[in-house]
Amino acid sequence: MAALLRGSGTALRRSRNHVRLATGSRSMASKTPVGGYPVIATDVFIQSGKELQDLGAQILDSPAEVADKADRIITMLPSSPNVIEAYTGASGILRKVKKGTLLIDSSTIDPSVSKEMALASEKMGAVFMDAPVSGGVGAASLANLTFMVGGPEEEFTAAKELLSCMGANVLYCGQVGAGQAAKICNNMLLAIGMIGTAETMNLGIRLGLDPKLLTQILNMSSGRCWSSDTYNPVPSVMEGVPSNNNYLGGFGTTLMAKDLGLAQNTATNTKTPIPLGSLAHQIYRTMCARGYANKDFSSVFQFLREEEGQ
Amino acid sequence: MAALLRGSGTALRRSRNHVRLATGSRSMASKTPVGGYPVIATDVFIQSGKELQDLGAQILDSPAEVADKADRIITMLPSSPNVIEAYTGASGILRKVKKGTLLIDSSTIDPSVSKEMALASEKMGAVFMDAPVSGGVGAASLANLTFMVGGPEEEFTAAKELLSCMGANVLYCGQVGAGQAAKICNNMLLAIGMIGTAETMNLGIRLGLDPKLLTQILNMSSGRCWSSDTYNPVPSVMEGVPSNNNYLGGFGTTLMAKDLGLAQNTATNTKTPIPLGSLAHQIYRTMCARGYANKDFSSVFQFLREEEGQ
Amino acid sequence: MAALLRGSGTALRRSRNHVRLATGSRSMASKTPVGGYPVIATDVFIQSGKELQDLGAQILDSPAEVADKADRIITMLPSSPNVIEAYTGASGILRKVKKGTLLIDSSTIDPSVSKEMALASEKMGAVFMDAPVSGGVGAASLANLTFMVGGPEEEFTAAKELLSCMGANVLYCGQVGAGQAAKICNNMLLAIGMIGTAETMNLGIRLGLDPKLLTQILNMSSGRCWSSDTYNPVPSVMEGVPSNNNYLGGFGTTLMAKDLGLAQNTATNTKTPIPLGSLAHQIYRTMCARGYANKDFSSVFQFLREEEGQ
Amino acid sequence: MAALLRGSGTALRRSRNHVRLATGSRSMASKTPVGGYPVIATDVFIQSGKELQDLGAQILDSPAEVADKADRIITMLPSSPNVIEAYTGASGILRKVKKGTLLIDSSTIDPSVSKEMALASEKMGAVFMDAPVSGGVGAASLANLTFMVGGPEEEFTAAKELLSCMGANVLYCGQVGAGQAAKICNNMLLAIGMIGTAETMNLGIRLGLDPKLLTQILNMSSGRCWSSDTYNPVPSVMEGVPSNNNYLGGFGTTLMAKDLGLAQNTATNTKTPIPLGSLAHQIYRTMCARGYANKDFSSVFQFLREEEGQ
Structure with missing residues (x-):
């Protein structure tokens, strides 16, 4: 279960072996920069951003700005409309995403929306994977979550490397949407x-x-x-x-x-x-x-x- | 699960350390005398009786006759009416049951019927326990069934000794009917x-x-x-x-x-x-x-x- | 629906064209002697009996006593055990029922209990019919209830005559238990x-x-x-x-x-x-x-x- | 129920008191031009179009072409995606719809899609109403269907005039989507x-x-x-x-x-x-x-x- 993580959004950026965690919206997903990587984040709730800032994260104003600076982005949002907005909205990720960026959405949403986001990302030259998470408060604080990942099989290793910072189990489930399924x-x-x-x-x-x-x-x-x-x-x-x-x-x-x-x-x-x-x-x-x-x-x-x- | 055992009835008699398996009705529950004890049995299906006889059991004509000779009786029947008849019917166990006899019913029936049978048995000076069984064909042939036992706690040890011949797990669940529950x-x-x-x-x-x-x-x-x-x-x-x-x-x-x-x-x-x-x-x-x-x-x-x- | 009538029991006696309403138990079913017939009644709640008495009914102590005096008896009780007791209990109707008495049970109970009561009544030479009632408070006070009657078809006319005092619709449904069904x-x-x-x-x-x-x-x-x-x-x-x-x-x-x-x-x-x-x-x-x-x-x-x- | 009408699409055009029925897709909804009005129609199944043609209808190639010629259009399609395509697709109605056209969709679809179509129509200066239909084969051949209409109340009279040719009952249910609801x-x-x-x-x-x-x-x-x-x-x-x-x-x-x-x-x-x-x-x-x-x-x-x- 993912109680702690619901209503939150995170984005991780790796740059020369540095990954930055960035909340995409709302509340905070993970209280500390994970795996020693520097983190860039954004969150619609200013307070959540501040907490992340205290932990060393760089806080930006919108998903688009995060996309401008990070090439590994993790989002975790409450529902399908939030995901659609965070990716395809006016200040969404896809406005400024760089070619080759790895986009991992850990929200729990309709698999058909994951597929739509994957198509839209592909047009921008980015890779989208769905990776909803299971495990509760305890699992999150122990970095013991389970991630169920859907997307191109050849990108799974890269996704796993990142997600392993937060979860003990990272499972490949199949094509995009398979994680949601x-x-x-x-x-x-x-x-x-x-x-x-x-x-x-x-x-x-x-x-x-x-x-x-x-x-x-x-x-x-x-x-x-x-x-x-x-x-x-x-x-x-x-x-x-x-x-x-x-x-x-x-x-x-x-x-x-x-x-x-x-x-x-x-x-x-x-x-x-x-x-x-x-x-x-x-x-x-x-x-x-x-x-x-x-x-x-x-x-x-x-x-x-x-x-x-x- | 008890697929193999349904529709069958068994009775075990212990006499000077000898327990005899007796089918109370219908088809046969266990193909061999268990635990080395001699067995007295009855079954409405003559063929089932014969199979037991080939294995060394003594076959009698009715539950009453079994009760006349055995002081440890196990019944296993398809449904509540069969149990009522096997215990309280015209040629039922309680017609000839001896004082102190241990009656164990391994049928899966309504707990309220188990309680009725316990009361009727008590009036005759006998002890009734319900002990429905769980585990399928494989478990039965490996004597690896689970028995869930209800009845007077002080009689549980005696029941367990007997049932352990057939099942790896014998669990005390509480008063009469608790096994069924x-x-x-x-x-x-x-x-x-x-x-x-x-x-x-x-x-x-x-x-x-x-x-x-x-x-x-x-x-x-x-x-x-x-x-x-x-x-x-x-x-x-x-x-x-x-x-x-x-x-x-x-x-x-x-x-x-x-x-x-x-x-x-x-x-x-x-x-x-x-x-x-x-x-x-x-x-x-x-x-x-x-x-x-x-x-x-x-x-x-x-x-x-x-x-x-x- | 029968809200008003639940938990109540009535018995009607006809003697020389006089029918007497008698509550069989608990609370009162109908506040007035119906159809101009004199009424004999019993009810486990003394207060209910008194109310009937004020309306002109003769109150007796038990179903057996009512059965001793009436040859048309209507019962209306909360559930199967109450019906079993009112008919076959120590002071039940069948202890003193007269040959040829018409017994009508308007309780809503299991059809199999109705069949049992019919068999027990037949052994005493009485006729038992089940006649559960539908319609609520308003329908009852307007004698506008619906009775669904099960029992021997040749007795339906007699039952209908009596029940018509209380209900606008009296329907023959088939053999005993069919009214319940x-x-x-x-x-x-x-x-x-x-x-x-x-x-x-x-x-x-x-x-x-x-x-x-x-x-x-x-x-x-x-x-x-x-x-x-x-x-x-x-x-x-x-x-x-x-x-x-x-x-x-x-x-x-x-x-x-x-x-x-x-x-x-x-x-x-x-x-x-x-x-x-x-x-x-x-x-x-x-x-x-x-x-x-x-x-x-x-x-x-x-x-x-x-x-x-x- | 709308068994006959499912999988079909119709469009009606009124011009100088002449209404033309036009199937929007698939199979035919109504076998004859209704109310004496001339009919313009389109249907993805050529055979359906031919049948309408034999009855005197003018057959066009796409919803857009119908919209170019008719100012009263009725659609009846199997599901939400068909409706979205027939209205907003590359050759959809809204490509060539004229200002003031009355669009009536008699498909049974998600009310939220009806609302989307209404918004898109409004932008083009047209009025969209949802009017799903109830009643089966018999009702359809007798022009005895029931239409449940949602949309601006001031347009209901116009819609009712048209729909009354096909249905005995035309009910105003509230704002757009209310007919579907x-x-x-x-x-x-x-x-x-x-x-x-x-x-x-x-x-x-x-x-x-x-x-x-x-x-x-x-x-x-x-x-x-x-x-x-x-x-x-x-x-x-x-x-x-x-x-x-x-x-x-x-x-x-x-x-x-x-x-x-x-x-x-x-x-x-x-x-x-x-x-x-x-x-x-x-x-x-x-x-x-x-x-x-x-x-x-x-x-x-x-x-x-x-x-x-x-």
């Missing part, structure tokens, strides 16, 4: 597994089972999944997860609803039936409508749980 | 994970991802689950699973639909919302109506997959 | 139509449509249904419906969840896939868990509606 | 009602009810909807509907899946939860994958029905 698929299955785990734990508790014991049984049986063994949604079952902290932190319900919206859209466009994925989407949408928008997505356990006194 | 919960989450994995893999393929690569990515990310890493539903992704063998063998769609029916019933009775579990149930019901009844439950991938030429 | 089917489709209407109206409003105009368009098009044209869930669209009165009165979410539980159980038992009915059930279950238990079932509009400020 | 909402509720009716009828039949009798009961009760009383999905219940003709004709499953895709997209974009609408979408998608693509959408009854012999 992999991310969307993973998060859809994650959402299904989480709601399924929440339902199952709630049912077990109502049938008289001890939640810790039930967790153990599931985890040594065929019900085992990441949501049961690593990120259990039931309070007091596991240490260090949002369910044990009033569902604060972690990966917000709104963000999960957004990613499931991408899954929904791509499934509709490809005429693929996703009955559980689609219902998971509706459940997270309903949760957003009922006050769970900013809680961790594992709070679906609380949403489904019978109220006290019933 | 754990089994039902596990299989509900399993069904959700399987359909979710099938949807996700299909979506990924339609988005252009290689299924083997997508499987790898999911398995190192938060989408990971038993259905993705151990029992993948996509042909040619994994060796030795039903998806690689035309969905033959394994755990049939009908059986999964039955277990989800138990989950549905217990959820309805306890007023627990199970949106995904309930939809999973309906999907397996629909598959049974469309010709998938006898295929492995991972064939949901095939059910959801776009037809050739579309 | 029809009621369960109707309410399942009602629940689906209501949630569907709520989703549709909410979507239309979010797309900028005026809710009154959208209602008109749906009602003259193929989206038309009872929930859109008679019981619209959106406040201020229609007069005299619960949505226009803070979802007070009407047919409670808990009761709808109960009826959908019956649909779920019968569908599971008959292996019938009901994907939307099943999801409707889960939505009403979730609403009960989130504070909507006592609101009218049309409050699903409010449940799905985006919160202010989002 | 109303159509999408109606068809979503229709799909939910149809699947709900199919599930309910199947459940009732499995519970032993006669399907004609159950239909009667539903239609006089709160389960009543268009799919139960006008377009019943069960064979032999009703005359003159696709269910009585092997689900031939009517409104195809593919088309319903497409409209539900639009509902899904608009719901996702507006963050509106549509649990049943979304599941209905997935069911129609699955049906397309299982061989029901070209059957009438009421064939969901057949899809859910238990197979013979089970």
Whole structure:
């Protein structure tokens, strides 16, 4: 999951072995210049820029200006329209991008938008790759994120070198858009597994089972999944997860609803039936409508749980 | 999963350190007397009885007769009515059960029926425990099944001694019915994970991802689950699973639909919302109506997959 | 719908052209002796009995005593266990029922329980019919309810004569249990139509449509249904419906969840896939868990509606 | 429903009280010049153009040429990309549209595309209205279609005059896109009602009810909807509907899946939860994958029905 990174944008520039991190917009993605490379950055939120500046980054006013100075740029933005603007807008990257620049977009967006950006970049002589990221706050601060990369295979080595500064796992997924596809698929299955785990734990508790014991049984049986063994949604079952902290932190319900919206859209466009994925989407949408928008997505356990006194 | 064991009934008798396996009904659960114990058995299918006889078991005509001779009895039957009949019917176990007999029912049934049987057994001075089993054909032939046991905690050691002959894992889950509850919960989450994995893999393929690569990515990310890493539903992704063998063998769609029916019933009775579990149930019901009844439950991938030429 | 009548039980006795209304249990079904017939009644809530007494009814202590004096008995109880007790319990109707007595159960319960009661009644020489009722508070006070009757066809005329005192529509549905089946089917489709209407109206409003105009368009098009044209869930669209009165009165979410539980159980038992009915059930279950238990079932509009400020 | 009209495009020109019908693309919408007006038309399928020519229409080569000669143009195209091309493409209407021309698009597409087309038209001094149509083959041949119109209120009278030649009902729904919104909402509720009716009828039949009798009961009760009383999905219940003709004709499953895709997209974009609408979408998608693509959408009854012999 990418909670920390959402709503943020970064750009890295390598020049004679120096890479500069530059936020493309909004909030800050990574708190420190990574891998020892100097960083050029921009962010629509001035405060975020200042924080980066304190860490040694050079702050510029727009994506176009960053593109004028850097030949390795990483962007990380909240949604498709932001990406379109950051690349093709009036002060977007493609206005001043240099030939041969490597553009890596780590936003989670519709794969068809990634493909559009790749085409537009190609016309300017630049290479565009999509590289959405997975892993939460903890993973980010430990440079332990997973990047799922789509784009020309011959450029993957260069992308990997850069992304390895931030993530332990950098995976090549296929042509442009394949990184998005992999991310969307993973998060859809994650959402299904989480709601399924929440339902199952709630049912077990109502049938008289001890939640810790039930967790153990599931985890040594065929019900085992990441949501049961690593990120259990039931309070007091596991240490260090949002369910044990009033569902604060972690990966917000709104963000999960957004990613499931991408899954929904791509499934509709490809005429693929996703009955559980689609219902998971509706459940997270309903949760957003009922006050769970900013809680961790594992709070679906609380949403489904019978109220006290019933 | 318990595909091999469904529709079968076994009874074990211990007498001076000798335990005898006795099929309570229908088909045979285990092809050989286990743990070196002599076995007394009964089965409504004469042929099954004969096979056991060839293996050295003594075959009797009814559960009542087995109860007259054995003081450790294991039953394994297809559904609640069969269990009710085998215990409380005209020639049922409780007609001739001896005081102190340990009754272990390894059927997967409604926990409320397990509780009824326990009460009826208690009146006769016998101890009833529910111990549904998980694990498929392979696990059974390797004595590598998992038993989930409910009943009086002080009797668990005795039950475990017996069940350990057949299963590597014997887990104490709580009071009578808790074994059923754990089994039902596990299989509900399993069904959700399987359909979710099938949807996700299909979506990924339609988005252009290689299924083997997508499987790898999911398995190192938060989408990971038993259905993705151990029992993948996509042909040619994994060796030795039903998806690689035309969905033959394994755990049939009908059986999964039955277990989800138990989950549905217990959820309805306890007023627990199970949106995904309930939809999973309906999907397996629909598959049974469309010709998938006898295929492995991972064939949901095939059910959801776009037809050739579309 | 039968909001007013739930949790109540009535029994009518005809003797020399005199029919006596007798509550079988709990709360009162009908506030006045109907059709001019004298009434014998019983109710576990003493206060309900007193109210009937004030209206001229004779109050007895148990169903058995009513059965001793009446030869036409109507019961209306909250759920299957209550019906089983009222008929076959220690002081139940069948203890003292007279040969030839007509027993009409207007509870909404599992059809299989109706069949059991019919068999038990037949053994005592009495005739049992199931006759669940549809229509709400308004319909009840106007004797405008709909009864759906199952049982021997040759007894339908006698049942209709009695039930016509309370309901404008008395429909013969088939053998015993058929009344329950029809009621369960109707309410399942009602629940689906209501949630569907709520989703549709909410979507239309979010797309900028005026809710009154959208209602008109749906009602003259193929989206038309009872929930859109008679019981619209959106406040201020229609007069005299619960949505226009803070979802007070009407047919409670808990009761709808109960009826959908019956649909779920019968569908599971008959292996019938009901994907939307099943999801409707889960939505009403979730609403009960989130504070909507006592609101009218049309409050699903409010449940799905985006919160202010989002 | 608009089965006949899908995949077709028409343009009408009025000149000195003469309106000319012009197909914008693909197949023909209306077989005869309507209302006595002369017709100018274009269609990508030459054969369709010829048929119109035989009926007296003047056939041109492209939408741009039609726009050069007509000042009242009606388009009816299969999906959003076709509409975008027909209006803004290299030989699109807006290349040669005259100031003051009334453009009416009767395609069923995403409301946001309608809004884009309206903006682009406005820049050229033309007026764009969306007017998707409802009603099937029969309604079309009887000029009995329903048009749902969005656009400037002051232009509605002019639009209505033209559309009244083809449809009995012409409804003003609000600003541009409102016609699409109303159509999408109606068809979503229709799909939910149809699947709900199919599930309910199947459940009732499995519970032993006669399907004609159950239909009667539903239609006089709160389960009543268009799919139960006008377009019943069960064979032999009703005359003159696709269910009585092997689900031939009517409104195809593919088309319903497409409209539900639009509902899904608009719901996702507006963050509106549509649990049943979304599941209905997935069911129609699955049906397309299982061989029901070209059957009438009421064939969901057949899809859910238990197979013979089970």
